[in-house]
Amino acid sequence: xxxxxxxxxxxxxxxxxxxxxxxxxxxxxxxxxxxxxxxxxxxxxxxxxxxxxxxxxxxxxxxxxxxxxxxxxxxxxxxxxxxxxxxxxxxxxxxxxxxxxxxxxxxxxxxxxxxxxxxxxxxxxxxxxxxxxxxxxxxxxxxxxxxxxxxxxxxxxxxxxxxxxxxxxxxxxxxxxxxxxxxxxxxxxxxxxxxxxxxxxxxxxxxxxxxxxxxxxxxxxxxxxxxxxxxxxxxxxxxxxxxxxxxxxxxxxxxxxxxxxxxxxxxxxxx
DNA sequence: CTAACCTCCTGTTCGC
DNA sequence: TGCGAACAGGAGGTTA
Numbered sequence: 444x445x446x447x448x449x450x451x452x453x454x455x456x457x458x459x460x461x462x463x464x465x466x467x468x469x470x471x472x473x474x475x476x477x478x479x480x481x482x483x484x485x486x487x488x489x490x491x492x493x494x495x496x497x498x499x500x501x502x503x504x505x506x507x508x509x510x511x512x513x514x515x516x517x518x519x520x521x522x523x524x525x526x527x528x529x530x531x532x533x534x535x536x537x538x539x540x541x542x543x544x545x546x547x548x549x550x551x552x553x554x555x556x557x558x559x560x561x562x563x564x565x566x567x568x569x570x571x572x573x574x575x576x577x578x579x580x581x582x583x584x585x586x587x588x589x590x591x592x593x594x595x596x597x598x599x600x601x602x603x604x605x606x607x608x609x610x611x612x613x614x615x616x617x618x619x620x621x622x623x624x625x626x627x628x629x630x631x632x633x634x635x636x637x638x639x640x641x642x643x644x645x646x647x648x649x650x651x652x653x654x655x656x657x658x659x660x661x662x663x664x665x666x667x668x669x670x671x672x673x674x675x676x677x678x679x680x681x682x683x684x685x686x687x688x689x690x691x692x693x694x695x696x697x698x699x700x701x702x703x704x705x706x707x708x709x710x711x712x713x714x
Numbered sequence: 715c716t717a718a719c720c721t722c723c724t725g726t727t728c729g730c
Numbered sequence: 731t732g733c734g735a736a737c738a739g740g741a742g743g744t745t746a
Contacts, residue, residue, distance in 0.1 A: 444738080444739060444740075445740085446740090476722070476723095476740095476741090476742090477742095499740075499741090513740080513741090514740090515722095515723090515739090515740060515741090516723080516724095516738075516739055516740055517723085517724080517725085517738095517739095532724090548723095549723080549724055549725065550722085550723040550724050550725080550738095550739095551722080551723055551724085552722065552723065552739085552740060552741085553740095568742090569742085594716090595716095596716080596717075600717090603740090603741090604741090605740095605741080612739080612740070613738095613739065613740085661738095662725080662726085662738090663725095701717095701718080701719090702718095702719075702720090702739075703738095703739065704737095704738085704739090716746105717745105717746090718744105718745085718746085719743105719744085719745080719746100720742105720743080720744070720745090721741100721742090721743080721744095722740105722741100722742100724738100725737105725738095726736105726737085726738085727735105727736080727737075727738100728734105728735085728736075728737090729733105729734095729735085729736095730732105730733095730734100730735105
């Protein structure tokens, strides 16, 4: 499941190669989460100026307008030169002078949306409420601390909501909370200064480490050059229900929280 | 405003 | 061995 590290690793794996490319043709397959928002042929002859990321969205800047790409649950991109056979889950192609950017997404929770500008209503609806970027300088401790204080919801839900900090999905929320010694169900506002600070550091640390490891490949994630990630080998709690905690040996527990599974060590994460 | 739930989708896993 | 049910969850939308 692509979270921030997977999206960032994907971005880095094709951004330099696609920069300056001119669009030759566009293929749109089965419907994704939202419609493209323009006639596919309208994109022909546009030039890809750069690739940015905001939260889990990739922003493909064109010389006029931009494409918002989201990988959803099961999406991955490939960027390659030449032609290669399209599989049944390949639902979008952007063929350019430098190669073909192709979205593969079996479950089709992903999206490719064209907008005229980041200020367009559609873009604003999708991007406007996003929280701080954990890997950037705008991830500020005072703001994070204040955000926690302001919510009585369970800390894991606050992290997943993305209004305070973006990009933290189910895997990395569980891992960061383990590193900080905080139980996923703890009310955000009740977390003390020291542990809140530890969580702030843990989010940064786990995101940086995951990017360095190429993300997590649980089923079939790979970056746009086809390489898999390795962070899943380092997971302390995610997917380890019933296995001994790396720190204390207590068996890791899995509990439903909201509609999701949360993993934690009942001893290292007491409250 | 918040919080809980619903929804989209298909490959994989599980129970009988 | 087969087959349907349950599960996986990002995240916007809906409802209370």
